[in-house]
Amino acid sequence: MPEANLDLDRAVTLRQLRTFKSVADLKSFSLAAQRLKLSQPSVSYQVKELEETLGLPLLDRLGKRIELTEAGTLLYGYARRMLDVLDEAAVAIEEMRGIQRGKLRVGASTTVGIYLLPAALGAFKKLHPGLVISLEIGTRARVQEQVLRNELDLAVVGPASKDPALSIIPFLSDELVVVAPAGHPLATKRGLTLKDLADQPFVMREAASGSRWSLEKAARKAGAKLMVAMELGSNGAIKHAVESGLGLAVISRYACTLELSSGRLVELDVSGFPIRRDWHIVHLRRRKLPTSVSAFIEFLKDTSWLSRNGSRGRVRPPTD
Numbered sequence: 001m002p003e004a005n006l007d008l009d010r011a012v013t014l015r016q017l018r019t020f021k022s023v024a025d026l027k028s029f030s031l032a033a034q035r036l037k038l039s040q041p042s043v044s045y046q047v048k049e050l051e052e053t054l055g056l057p058l059l060d061r062l063g064k065r066i067e068l069t070e071a072g073t074l075l076y077g078y079a080r081r082m083l084d085v086l087d088e089a090a091v092a093i094e095e096m097r098g099i100q101r102g103k104l105r106v107g108a109s110t111t112v113g114i115y116l117l118p119a120a121l122g123a124f125k126k127l128h129p130g131l132v133i134s135l136e137i138g139t140r141a142r143v144q145e146q147v148l149r150n151e152l153d154l155a156v157v158g159p160a161s162k163d164p165a166l167s168i169i170p171f172l173s174d175e176l177v178v179v180a181p182a183g184h185p186l187a188t189k190r191g192l193t194l195k196d197l198a199d200q201p202f203v204m205r206e207a208a209s210g211s212r213w214s215l216e217k218a219a220r221k222a223g224a225k226l227m228v229a230m231e232l233g234s235n236g237a238i239k240h241a242v243e244s245g246l247g248l249a250v251i252s253r254y255a256c257t258l259e260l261s262s263g264r265l266v267e268l269d270v271s272g273f274p275i276r277r278d279w280h281i282v283h284l285r286r287r288k289l290p291t292s293v294s295a296f297i298e299f300l301k302d303t304s305w306l307s308r309n310g311s312r313g314r315v316r317p318p319t320d
Helices: 014-026 029-036 040-054 070-101 110-115 117-127 140-148 210-222 235-243 254-262 291-302 304-308
Strands: 059-062 065-068 103-108 132-137 154-157 166-181 201-204 227-231 249-252 265-267 275-284
Touching: 014 029, 014 040, 014 065, 014 070, 029 040, 065 070, 070 291, 103 110, 103 117, 103 140, 103 291, 110 117, 110 132, 110 154, 110 235, 110 254, 117 132, 117 291, 117 304, 132 140, 140 154, 140 166, 140 275, 154 291, 166 210, 166 235, 166 254, 166 291, 201 235, 201 249, 210 249, 210 275, 235 249, 235 254, 235 265, 249 254, 254 265, 275 291, 291 304
Parallel strands: 103 132, 103 154, 201 227
Antiparallel strands: 059 065, 154 275, 166 249, 166 265, 166 275
């Protein structure tokens, strides 16, 4: 490419090019001044300086009409490409600053919110220490409603409501197991069915929970009617109740790993169990996600943070 004799690097400013492009786009000095928040004389001066530097007229002023000259048309194409790239760079930089300084509002149903997400959020926070992160734990219905109201950026839940306003992404799979206290008479039995457990008291989560929903679905499929002795609002309370001999429970394996390994709880051999269920990431479909949110979603899907936090093997990739 031959060397240019016209030194535009020093002679032409980005401000002049943006002013010229705005006048060409709007075909008006006054409208360009409004868009750029400049005075009209300042806009006219910027274009005049640019024309003098290039030594060619860029605009034809035909009364109240403004048209591009041949030189103006040529320059407009280059100016548009240059300014588009500059604007893209500004957006990219601002998005990067957003990850470093922005907010991330995460919701979760109880099990994943207590036993899994704190590790993920901690690992993500180490990568972006300036990010302000909040975690809201509630029923899946509640946190999904908060996502729909844009009170949360995303939520991680079990069975997700198929709302057309929500984008639903399979995340990880967990297993629901039937547990009993140590020394329970059924602990040594093999090939049990849910019908065999019909006379056993069950300690269950509230009706809106994912584990309760999965258990009731399995009971209907098996034609079994289970006896609800107690409803409790947390996995921790359920584990204590089972350990105290108040009944059996169906609970996330992830939530009772320590109790099973220590022998305080035992897993019963029941047909149809463990029940594998997927956790899902949900966010508003119509919303353009902030960079911090989309980065966290990709971070969760990568799952390498699981091994860094000693969680690999307790949860599995989602089912197909």
